[in-house]
Amino acid sequence: MKNSVTPQIVAHIAKLANIPVTQVEQEKLAAGFSETLDVIDELNKLDVKNVPTAHQVTGLENVWREDTINPNTIFTQQEALANAAQTHNGFFVVSRILEEKDA
């Protein structure tokens, strides 16, 4: 394996991706990442100088819609909350992301 992704890098990516991983998983994932990056590195054998990037295949550009409300695609409050793990007085309950200073 040419690439070597460390468990520390995996831990950092896990934080960025907001995915909880255990230490055991970190090591397993690190090996898998190295293997995958080796496959991707094969692309460097090709000459892509002056080759444009293909971000899409349809050729469509600037697809707009009218800035109007489509009654077929709006949810009632009840519908919007239907799959929420936790609600309170018609609101989503989310985890706290800010802490009080000195709290």
Place this chain on the structure above:
Amino acid sequence: MLNKLTLAQTIEGLKNKKFSHRELYADVQKNIEEKNKSLNIYLTLNNQALDQAEKLLNTPLAGAPIAIKDNYCTRDFRTTASAKVLDKFKPQFDATVIKKLKNAGGVMIGKTNMDAWAHGSSTETSDYGRTLNPRNTEHLPGGSSGGSAAAVAADLAITALGTETAGSIRQPAAWCGVVGLKPTYGRVSRYGVAAMASSTDSPGPITKTVEDAAILLNQIAGHDPLDGTSTAQTTPDFTQTLNTPVKGLKIGVIYHDITGAEFANEKLMEQLKVLENLGATVEKTTAMDPHYAIGVYTVVQRGEVSSNLARYDGVRYGNDRSYFSDEAKRRQMLGTYTLSKGYAEKYYELAQKVRTLFIEDLKKLFNTYDVLIAPTSPGFAKKIGVTEGQAMFGELEDMLVEASSVAGLPGLNVPYYRDEKTNLFLGMDIIAPMWREDLVIQVGDAFEKNTAWNSWRTQS
């Protein structure tokens, strides 16, 4: 045994009162009761299917029972994408394809198992257990639309819908010995399908015959204002090129020298004589090395996955991010890595440039050939358990369909060989330029109708 009928036969039989909805659904339900537990095909069954069907006789699909992959949002009906994160998720709306299907008189018989989030080519990564290949239960059905392909192969539905990002319709269709049509990217709306890689996701049919695929595509294709990448072109009648002579068509055979696909290619060349005898020219040609498509697809797919799966935050869709299983974690994190500062250019930009090389290479080949054909998969369905610990299993299995996927082209899997000892199948992938589903249907239908394929079906 009405469950063994094709979609065309089912519609014809219902309309001409050869049998009733009650009789048809009784046979399908009986087969489901007998086999679903062991094969693990349906995650959720629709117990109102018959009631819904009986009102639909005077519609194009006449109330035929259709298996739906579990990543299509179905209103008020459990939709998990085979992922525990969505264990109790009941969408508040129908995907556009589902809406169109219902309007055309199709009835959802149940939601089928798949690789979780469609991340895989085996249906082994499902959070609800693997599906078995009905042709030979020691083997995998392929994936990610493995449940839908197995439902069709085992006659647990008359026909089915799958989705493909790179191989997820064609490869399970090949492994289960059925027909699978991946439409041109943009031909069928993605709205309401749990997003995987948005720049290649293509919903499409998995069916018993090419004719059925054309019938179903007619109903689900077309512009959708809710999907900005869906085509504004008018939808042709895809059944028009059925029963059309292939005389004079030029067919290029690609990937004929791939290591590991020797047997599949040997049998393919033998079988393509069927098309030669019908007056088509068949010749070997060379396409860009498909090994590079693995790298392109891996980077593009992981990157888009990391963005699409960020929405499952435990607030709006039920369970939180600790419910992701290994494959989804692996893919989101690798995507996060390859898109992160300093790496986006090294990986993502490079992959998108090589993607251009594939698009141009295939375009050039279509200057000479009407369609290109290769084996869909390098070999037969693999044994159960084979994906364990393999980070790149799906990509290697799907190598031969990845170039056409990243290029957005239509592709059709048609079975061409059955191994008598194992009852396992090989399928060919017929690809054509953008928007030319008519060509793959023409060639696939001609091949199917001039081979023993329909008699193989009855032996399973």
